Amino acid sequence: MEILGLDIGGANLKAIKLSVSNGKTHVKEVIREYFPVWILGKNGVVEGLRKLKESVNPSPNYVVSTTMTAELSDLFRNKSEGVRFIVGTVEEVFSDASRRFYVNVKSKLVEYSEAYKSPLEIAAANWAASAWLISKKLRNCIFIDIGSTSTTIVPIINGKISVQGYTDPEKLVYGELVYLGVLRTNICSIVNKVPYKGLFARLSSEKFALSGDVCLVLGKIGVKDYTTETADGRGRGIRECLDRLSRVPCADNEILNDYEILEIARYVYESMVFRVFETLTQVRSRIASLGYNPSTFKVCTAGLGSFLAKEAAKRAGFKDVIDVSGIYGKKISHILPAYAAALMALEVLGK
Amino acid sequence: MEILGLDIGGANLKAIKLSVSNGKTHVKEVIREYFPVWILGKNGVVEGLRKLKESVNPSPNYVVSTTMTAELSDLFRNKSEGVRFIVGTVEEVFSDASRRFYVNVKSKLVEYSEAYKSPLEIAAANWAASAWLISKKLRNCIFIDIGSTSTTIVPIINGKISVQGYTDPEKLVYGELVYLGVLRTNICSIVNKVPYKGLFARLSSEKFALSGDVCLVLGKIGVKDYTTETADGRGRGIRECLDRLSRVPCADNEILNDYEILEIARYVYESMVFRVFETLTQVRSRIASLGYNPSTFKVCTAGLGSFLAKEAAKRAGFKDVIDVSGIYGKKISHILPAYAAALMALEVLGK
Known part of the structure; x- marks a missing residue:
């Protein structure tokens, strides 16, 4: 199976595609692109995620795990509106995924209904994904x-x-x-x-x-x-x-x-x-x-x-100061929250 | 002959005694003591300089070269009063010296009458002594x-x-x-x-x-x-x-x-x-x-x-950062303005 980790930031869109087979995880794709939400507008965000999906081209049965900070953009009236818009867009663009998860500030994954109900728990939670990963090490x-x-x-x-x-x-x-x-x-x-x-x-x-x-x-x-x-x-x-x-x-x-x-x-x-x-x-x-x-x-x-x-x-x-790239390599360290979100999904799925 | 360099600070009294013979200079004495002018009061300053002289015990025909910052102390109504008091005290305590010099802010030495006439040119000039020395190197x-x-x-x-x-x-x-x-x-x-x-x-x-x-x-x-x-x-x-x-x-x-x-x-x-x-x-x-x-x-x-x-x-x-002690040794570096004042006198006297 494949897991797509997303970090939808206000200025950058980060993504990683992992493939999992026989308990082993492989990094298939790493993407980091400038994604100025306040310039792109809502349509641009939808379009950007569609293009990302096309370029990543996940295999059937894939899972998406998303973290975000883009809801802070003044494109949205407030964080709740922002989170709901982003969650809604992910649900739509990645509707063919078998599961869609969202990272919350307690470093847990939730699904659509809970994310929609408590959007403030999803806002700005990318740190919770990264920290979850580091706390394991x-x-x-x-x-x-x-x-x-x-x-x-x-x-x-x-x-x-x-x-x-x-x-x-x-x-x-x-x-x-x-x-x-x-x-x-x-x-x-x-x-x-x-x-x-x-x-x-x-x-x-x-x-x-x-x-x-x-x-x-x-x-x-x-x-x-x-x-x-x-x-x-x-x-x-x-x-x-x-x-x-x-x-x-x-x-x-x-x-x-x-x-x-x-x-x-x-x-x-x-x-x-x-x-x-x-x-x-x-x-x-x-x-x-x-x-x-x-x-x-x-x-x-x-x-x-x-x-x-x-x-x-x-x-x-x-x-004692180390760079995360010393643990996970340089490429992954630049998109760490996306990687962490993907691994959280793996854990939830028991893979 | 002997040269006494003095740096009469507001918090520390620093002194060096040099002996000069056949164009060679020897460090005979280095003194650095806590000298809280605002606690000592005017009498204490006079007394402190007398004690210093006793302990240094210069030979006849010695020269004194003085720099100061103690005039800033609120013991004095203003800098002019402070400089004149300190200059007056030095003139009195070291009245047996053959010459008495004071460092001014142009890195020149002046004697009593000029120091008394233009006290603000003498105030806080210890930097001018040290800088004069460093600028030679x-x-x-x-x-x-x-x-x-x-x-x-x-x-x-x-x-x-x-x-x-x-x-x-x-x-x-x-x-x-x-x-x-x-x-x-x-x-x-x-x-x-x-x-x-x-x-x-x-x-x-x-x-x-x-x-x-x-x-x-x-x-x-x-x-x-x-x-x-x-x-x-x-x-x-x-x-x-x-x-x-x-x-x-x-x-x-x-x-x-x-x-x-x-x-x-x-x-x-x-x-x-x-x-x-x-x-x-x-x-x-x-x-x-x-x-x-x-x-x-x-x-x-x-x-x-x-x-x-x-x-x-x-x-x-x-x-390229060096410590002055690398040039003049640790002991002298702690009383540098006094040492510089002494060397300025040597130059003026053509020794």
């Missing part, structure tokens, strides 16, 4: 997933997922979500000033430059990693990234030379590391309050922003 | 001196001291002074919240704990380095430091366990590194605006907080 661990848009932090204590927040706003409160990623984050949401010719300048609040520009000019990511649209629709080369960054303090590439622009990038990057570090200390302080020494916990990083997670974890006092 | 360099109380940053470009600020407030504006040190800084002046049982707590503004407590519990300094009075007058052991830190969010050692307190320390320490990093990017951005690549500049660190300077410099993008 590492008993005391902080899982940190930094993607294009956001940072998820999940403590696993004694083999159990031990979060305080089950919704995005709760996670923002408890330090389990930082709305900061390595591609799509507007610079003016990270810092409120940048170094400028020996002083500091306050910032424009336009979307002139993104965290992707910072990470690229500092060599943290390559051009091929820059998989979102740029702030000005221009290219992804170093020159274009520097040009965009120069606009953050309302300057341009004639007013600032490249060395000056690089200082802006460095300042923003360190502020990003500090933001993640700060959130980690919050989570560590809870672990400490339970009587554990947080420095003995492992850290497992995932996502395109793994480099940022590692740096922040080291500063927070963690000694 | 390193053409393109940032000199970073982190002491118990404050951080001084001096850019040296093409062998010339290239600062924008000549007074403390100007230096605070241009990123050449950070009022942050590794012993005496009140925690609530560094951060405005600390991690607390999975959340963040705002802070008491009492002087409950100091940066020295943070650096000690994290192993950045040893008990013997903790050469200032503690916030509560109690001891300098790890236990006492942890106890003091627990009070910062109005808790105590019954409400917080040691792991929880250590998280507070980590958060404050990273905030200290960030503060110095931030100021370095400001100075770097000025260097960049002059067309230089700041990453090619060396960094020379000095003072008890050299470890903090190194960490911040690395994050700011500097590759």
